[in-house]
Amino acid sequence: MAKKKKKQKRKFKKSVTFNKKKLKSIILSMLYEETGKTVNYKQISSWLGIKDNETRQLVNIVLQELKDDEYLDEVSRGKYKLKAKTGTICGVVELQPQGFAYIISEEMDRPVLVSSRNLNHAMEGDKVKVRLYARRKKHDLEGEVIEIVEREKTHFVGTVEMSRNFAFLAPSGKVSFDIFIPKEKLKGAKDGQKAIAEIVEWPPKARSPIGHIVEVLGNTGDNDAEMHAILAEYELPHIFPEKVDKAAEKISLEIPKEEYKKRRDFRDVTTFTIDPADAKDFDDALSLRKLDNGNWEVGIHIADVTHYVTPNTIIEDEARDRATSVYLVDRVVPMLPERLSNGVCSLRPNEDKLCFSAVFEMNEEAGIKKEWFGKTVIHSNRRFAYEDAQEIIEKGEGELAEELLTLNDLAIKLRNERFKKGSIAFDRIEIKFNIDEKGKPLSVYFKQAEEANELIEEFMLLANKRVAEFIGKKGKNKSAKTFVYRIHDKPDAEKLESFNSFIHRFGYGIQMTTPRTISKSLNNLMQNVKGKKEQNLVETLAIRTMAKAVYSTRNIGHYGLAFDYYTHFTSPIRRYPDMMVHRLLEKYLDGGSSASEKKYEDLCRHASDMEARAVNAERASIKYKQVEFMQDHxxxxxxxxxxxxxxxxxxxxxxxxxxxxxxxxxxxxxxxxxxxxxxxxxxxxxxxxxxxxxxxxxxxxxxxxxxxxxxxxxxxxxxxxxxxx
Incomplete structure (x- = not known):
């Protein structure tokens, strides 16, 4: 007798909006029911009732990422099979203040609870293998760590606590142990000082790991020591190796004459920069001139960092490893040595500078008629602080007022068009501190973006978007070339529902029928809460419903900006992905073949990880200054x-x-x-x-x-x- 075909209950309601996270969970749970089955993205799409091309492509990307994360094997091109299932899962440790941890895994639709005694020396952020216990009704899913697959960190920052014959380092952050330091491994550290220790051994039955001091940061409470400690906590450097600084010092400020001949010359076109008052690294400049046909030529000129920082050099290696500049409350820790970031590459006024530019011919309505990307040389006429530019915009008079007002008018039109298409406006209020020469916070103030900030933002967004489209949009019968995109996934539907339920208490609500209606109603919400006491709370919660933007060679668009193609091209002094974009754009403009996707995807993951660390360090420095400020209150x-x-x-x-x-x-x-x-x-x-x-x-x-x-x-x-x- 023929076997009855298994009834497949995989169709989802049309209203379901899939994002990457949700798809990963659904696909893995489906494949666990069909162990041994080989699938491709078309079959998965069919099972889930997905018919639109955008989501079908997302399914394809998810399968590739599940392969990268070693949940699936690619048995042949585009065909995937689940790795053999056991009673274990892999995931990442999220320690809780009470000592236990949740293990977050793509393989499970909920976190797995692991008690402190069953963590077996696993630490915050570690990738671990967990044996699952039998599920009990009305209880969390529980398990125990049986293997540490990959340590998130082996270096810890903390405070030295001395005893007669040995010492401990009490680590900062979410760490539930002290590190035992033999006396001969203290490297001169004294009781109460901040230091960095490396764990070298953790015997199975020992309560504490054994380590040694690798760097003494200074005395507890000293501002420099505390800021360096925050950087060390997130494994971010605070100084450049001497050999990197020496290599940078050898780079000449002079531009060779032959370089001028290779580039489009903008030195006679009115050009200026607008940056924070205390900035020293000027990544970008704008130029403007009226064309004979009545249109405007807008130049977005970006420091040509990759002309000076070349592959297989120690400066390149350092920039790649750092991946980003880090902005703490009282300092910038740059990605590039100061000689480059504040000197050679910085678009300082009254100096010839080499750039990689995006040049647009625009009409009065900010419609783009022509575009050009290529290498240029510029000569900035003026350096504006945001406050200076804002004053000229408001008063309508001052140096370069006509250029500023014209660009501002075009920027407003670009911004309005962007919002019309579903871009979301999260204009957060920034908390800032007035600090004295010793780093002590004296007062708190708030900073909000004004028109001058928005002017720069719009033209940077325009350049980033059009560069991504230029490379990413496939011609007929052509495959897309490997490129670095800035991607932003759709929000999680459950988080949105929960958020919507909460804001109803304040008399607000969002429409959740399509991604477009969500973004439109979120914008309305942001407008409605402006100036009200619940503004910061509602904005914070709205941001928490959003996915985090990351770098990837696999484009899924940018939900928050409502762009199908988006990249980072405009800040190569402070972001390594922008350097990658410059190199790829130059290669393809010269007719080069597609670059290695695997190489660039690995670099994208590293850059995303370093960006997250930098953001966490910045937040930690703000939190430190907040607590320090409130000591007097x-x-x-x-x-x-x-x-x-x-x-x-x-x-x-x-x-x-x-x-x-x-x-x-x-x-x-x-x-x-x-x-x-x-x-x-x-x-x-x-x-x-x-x-x-x-x-x-x-x-x-x-x-x-x-x-x-x-x-x-x-x-x-x-x-x-x-x-x-």
Whole structure:
């Protein structure tokens, strides 16, 4: 008798919006049901009822990435098979403050809980193999770490604690152990100093790993030592190797005469830069001239870094490893040595400079009539700070006023068109500090983008978009060449639903029928919350629903900008991906064949990882300065809003945008339970709740600079004095 065909329940509702993360989870769970089956993207698309080309291509990209991450084998070109399934999964450790961890894995639709005793020396960010326990009803999925596949880090920054014959390094951050340091391995470190230690051994039954000091950073509390410690915590360098600086010093500021002949000459065209007042590395300049036909020629001129930084050199290797400049509260740690970043490559005024340019002929409505990409030489007439340019835009007069006003008018039209097509406007308020010569924060202020910032942003977006389209758009019967894209996935549908449910409490809502309606209603929401007390909270939560933008050779478009093609071309002094883009664009303009996808995909992953580290270091430096600033305000009463709710306490954002926490143990009038669905802590007996977005009054209770931690206590008495800034 013929076997009955298995009924396939794989069709999804038409309303489902697939993003990469969701597709990975669905495809893996499907293949676990069909062990041994070989599939291609067309079969998967058919099973899921996916008919549109965009999502079918996304399925193809997901299969390639699952192969890269070693979940699938590629048995022949474009055909994939699940690696043999066992009772184990691979994932990444996310340590929790209470000591246990969640293992986040593409193989599971939910995190796997691992108790502290079953972590077996696994640390935050490690890639591990986990044996799954039998699933218990109404319990988290649990398991134990059986193998550390790849350590996230082996170097740790922390504070030295001395004993008579040995020492420990107490690491900063999410680390639940101290590192044992034999006395002869201290490298001169003294008690209480900041230092970096490397773990060399962790015996199976030992509570602490054994290590040695590799660098002494300085005394705890010293600003330089603390900033260097933050960089070290994320394994970011704070100085250049001497040989790299020496190699950079040999690069001449003089441009050889023969180089002028190879390039389009813009030295007679009005050109200028607009940057922050304290900037020294000027990546980009704008030029403008009126053409005989009445159109405008807009030049977007980018420092030609790859002319000076060439493959197989120590400067190139250092730039590739760093991948990005790092911007802390009080300093920039550049990707390139100062000789290049602030000198040779920087588009300083009144100097001839080599550029890679995107030049557009535009009409009065900012419509592009012609475009040109190539090598140029420029001579900047003026260096503007954003504040200077803004004043000229507002007053309509001043040096180069006509050029600034024309470019601003074109930028406004480009911006309006971008929003019309679904680009999302997240104009976040930045918190900044006035600091003294020793790095101590004296006051807090806020910075918001104005027209001068938006002018530069629009032309940089335009150049990035058009360069990506120039390479990425396939001609008839032609395959796309390997290129570096800046991609941004669609938001997670479940996170959006949860966010939508929350903002209903404030009387807001978003339409979720299509990606386009989502972006349009998010823009409306951003406009509606402007200037209201819930603005920062709603904007923060909206950003959390979004995926993170990353670099990849596999283009899926940029959801947040609503661009089908997008790259990073405009900041090669501070971003290595832009250097890659310059090299590829030059190669293809010269008629070169497609570059190795694997080589560039590996570089993209590294650049994305280094970018994430740099962002985390920047946030840590801001948090450190916030806590340092609030040390002088302990005991004061402040109004705030609940900005986060967890099972270990509530986060409160003050009117000065500084955030701290009320630990759950301080809520001693009841037993509070975390209601994840409603973003609230709810008292079991009295039913009192502390919900995200609620107004609250707190006292600055204590500060811990070492942990970058600011703790508050609730203030119930309405008669308590309220501190105003």
């Amino acid at each position: 302990v005991g004061e009463i402040h109004a705030g809003v609940i900005s986060g709710v967890t099972d270990f306490g509530i986060f409160v954002e003050l009117e000065n945008k500084i955030e701290g926490m009320v630990p759950i143990r301080e809520l001693d009038d009841d037993f509070y339970v975390f209601d994840e669905k409603n973003y609230a802590l709810v008292g079991r007996h009295k039913n009192k709740s502390y919900q995200l977005g609620a107004d609250i009054k707190v006292k600055i209770w204590r500060t811990n600079l070492e942990r970058k931690q600011l703790d508050f206590q609730l203030v119930e008495d309405e008669n308590e004095p309220h501190f105003e800034y």
